[in-house]
Amino acid sequence: MSWLTEYVRPKIRGLLQREVPENLWTSCDSCSQMILIKDLERAQKVCPHCGHHGKANATERLDWTFDGGHYTRIELPKVPTDPLGFRDQKKYVDRLKDAKAKSHLDESLAVAHGKIGGRDAVVAVMAYEFMAGTMGTAMGEAFVAACRLAVLQKAALVIYTASGGARMQEGVLSLMQMPRTTIGVEMLKDAGLPYIVVLTNPTTGGVSASFAMLGDVQLAEPEALIAFTGPRVIQDTVREKLPEGFQRSEYLRDHGMVDMVVARSEMHETLARLIGLMTNSPATASEAAA
Amino acid sequence: MRQYLDFEKPVAELENKIAELRQMAKDGEGINIADEIGKLSDKAEKQLRAAYTKLTPWQKVSVARHAQRPRALDYFKALLEEYTPLAGDRLGHDDQAVVGGLARFRGQAVVVIGTERGFDMESRLRHNFGMPKPEGYRKAQRLVELAGRFGLPILTFIDTSGAWPGIDAEQRGQAQAIARSTDCCLRAPVPFIATIIGEGGSGGAVALGAGDRVLMLEHSIYSVIAPEGAASILWRDPKQASTAAEALKLTAQDLLKLKLIDRIIPEPIGGAQRFPSEAIASVGDAIDEVLKELLPLDGENLVAKRREKFLAMGRDAL
Numbered sequence: 001m002s003w004l005t006e007y008v009r010p011k012i013r014g015l016l017q018r019e020v021p022e023n024l025w026t027s028c029d030s031c032s033q034m035i036l037i038k039d040l041e042r043a044q045k046v047c048p049h050c051g052h053h054g055k056a057n058a059t060e061r062l063d064w065t066f067d068g069g070h071y072t073r074i075e076l077p078k079v080p081t082d083p084l085g086f087r088d089q090k091k092y093v094d095r096l097k098d099a100k101a102k103s104h105l106d107e108s109l110a111v112a113h114g115k116i117g118g119r120d121a122v123v124a125v126m127a128y129e130f131m132a133g134t135m136g137t138a139m140g141e142a143f144v145a146a147c148r149l150a151v152l153q154k155a156a157l158v159i160y161t162a163s164g165g166a167r168m169q170e171g172v173l174s175l176m177q178m179p180r181t182t183i184g185v186e187m188l189k190d191a192g193l194p195y196i197v198v199l200t201n202p203t204t205g206g207v208s209a210s211f212a213m214l215g216d217v218q219l220a221e222p223e224a225l226i227a228f229t230g231p232r233v234i235q236d237t238v239r240e241k242l243p244e245g246f247q248r249s250e251y252l253r254d255h256g257m258v259d260m261v262v263a264r265s266e267m268h269e270t271l272a273r274l275i276g277l278m279t280n281s282p283a284t285a286s287e288a289a290a
Numbered sequence: 291m292r293q294y295l296d297f298e299k300p301v302a303e304l305e306n307k308i309a310e311l312r313q314m315a316k317d318g319e320g321i322n323i324a325d326e327i328g329k330l331s332d333k334a335e336k337q338l339r340a341a342y343t344k345l346t347p348w349q350k351v352s353v354a355r356h357a358q359r360p361r362a363l364d365y366f367k368a369l370l371e372e373y374t375p376l377a378g379d380r381l382g383h384d385d386q387a388v389v390g391g392l393a394r395f396r397g398q399a400v401v402v403i404g405t406e407r408g409f410d411m412e413s414r415l416r417h418n419f420g421m422p423k424p425e426g427y428r429k430a431q432r433l434v435e436l437a438g439r440f441g442l443p444i445l446t447f448i449d450t451s452g453a454w455p456g457i458d459a460e461q462r463g464q465a466q467a468i469a470r471s472t473d474c475c476l477r478a479p480v481p482f483i484a485t486i487i488g489e490g491g492s493g494g495a496v497a498l499g500a501g502d503r504v505l506m507l508e509h510s511i512y513s514v515i516a517p518e519g520a521a522s523i524l525w526r527d528p529k530q531a532s533t534a535a536e537a538l539k540l541t542a543q544d545l546l547k548l549k550l551i552d553r554i555i556p557e558p559i560g561g562a563q564r565f566p567s568e569a570i571a572s573v574g575d576a577i578d579e580v581l582k583e584l585l586p587l588d589g590e591n592l593v594a595k596r597r598e599k600f601l602a603m604g605r606d607a608l
Contacts, residue, residue: 079605083548084539088524137604144601166514168524171539172550175514178493179500179600182472208465209493214473228465228493229455237455247460257463
């Protein structure tokens with residue numbers, strides 16, 4: 001298959017460290033307390049006061065997930081953009097342009113490979129910063145490419161999900177990403193490779209109703225909104241008070257849909273341990289110590 | 291009583307006039323009305339034809355949702371012999387929004403699954419207006435897997451505005467149920483024909499629609515979101531629904547062009563709601579033809595081709 005030669009052009013990342021001035025402050029989205037930006041970055045965007053897991057972008061997730069922050073990004077497959085010539089209040093092509101400029105990404109998924117706990121892994125991260133992480137043809141194709149790469153490398157696949165759902169600007173083509181990404185997951189399962197889903201805030205709609213709910217193991221970050229239908233639409237439909245904590249990670253865990261809620265600081269270790277156990281590979285020194 | 295859609299008003303007026311004339315003749319006013327009725331009928335037929343050959347996407351939405359359009363169970367009744375409904379998800383629930391079971395279609399034993407909206411208030415409530423809950427999708431998974439074990443082709447009849455957006459549905463894992471249902475469909479080692487007979491509403495339709503062939507009735511629709519929803523999200527104006535319907539490319543004709551569906555089944559002039567038995571018979575004939583193409587293929591081959599088909603979608607420059 002020419003896919004590899006066509007699409008995988010590695011870019012070395014992870015060696016770039018951004019400089020943050022020592023004395024800049026921000027406030028927590030949840031508890032509003034002041035935090036030094038430097039402290040917040042060091043704590044992987046988790047508020048040291050209340051433990052609120054703040055927004056993280058795709059690059060940060062990759063940095064935090066791979067051993068030592070070392071990994072190789074792959075270029076995403078090219079697909080036709082704007083298949084419907086869609087225009088609402090704004091042209092879809094213009095929305096895409098804006099999203100690319102704002103996020104420095106080509107699409108709503110970033111894919112890289114490297115090691116987690118010393119074992120091969122492919123990590124795909126949905127970028128909420130790119131059109132609310134919506135799923136269109138390019139994102140679906142990128143996900144399938146990530147699955148193929150994992151199969152090729154006999155590696156585990158970890159995906160961080162964050163999405164408002166299907167990308168309406170691609171009509172039924174966006175809907176068709178549900179079966180297309182599901183086929184990607186099936187390839188992993190047929191190859192006997194671990195597929196671990198990390199649900200982050202928010203994961204809804206067509207994404208939650210496809211690859212995001214098909215993990216061998218389902219992890220979630222604390223208090224992430226995870227839903228098929230968003231709470232506002234449900235509220236408008238049933239006109240009932242929604243239960244406490246409805247559609248949050250902990251609620252899904254209590255209702256049997258998520259294996260565990262994992263704090264960001266524990267994520268790397270948890271992923272490393274899971275991959276080690278699922279592939280029955282010998283424990284590394286640090287895992288044995290833990 | 292025939293229910294007329296907005297754009298059918300001129301036809302409604304003519305047909306009311308015809309009915310009046312017939313009544314007058316019956317009351318014995320002794321005038322010769324045959325000529326007049328003939329003329330009016332011709333005119334009505336012409337208007338109907340004119341309207342239905344150039345339906346706008348938004349008009350098609352209203353036809354697809356027409357209350358008198360044949361429902362999944364109407365198709366079961368007319369097209370199947372020995373229909374034996376099966377029930378329950380084996381996890382504590384049965385959802386009547388999803389109907390299905392074992393049956394014979396033109397001699398061939400099959401598994402049928404449909405989303406059923408109901409036809410009057412009582413049956414609509416029983417079937418939850420055709421909006422399945424997780425137990426509906428889990429029932430479907432059971433039936434698809436059963437079909438796979440016994441080598442029976444699967445026929446699905448899709449007509450839903452979407453999965454039920456309720457607290458109970460979310461509690462029991464609507465997203466997971468839909469995801470698994472799509473997965474089951476894609477893995478079924480038997481011929482799988484999905485037919486959209488009315489509304490193919492988003493993920494709730496895909497869950498039963500990931501088949502070898504997807505057929506659509508001429509005036510049915512298939513969409514990622516209801517045009518009303520797209521209008522209020524993207525245009526921030528619910529009144530833009532007809533603009534949204536156009537932009538979303540949700541008609542059978544657009545979707546065939548985009549190679550996202552495989553075949554359009556023509557409807558009688560005036561739509562399936564006007565001549566239900568003709569529409570149902572055309573659907574039966576189309577399924578029969580497609581099934582004959584698929585029956586010689588073995589399970590492994592079917593699954594591989596199904597994957598290729600979905601993976602190819604959207605890759606071609608259009």
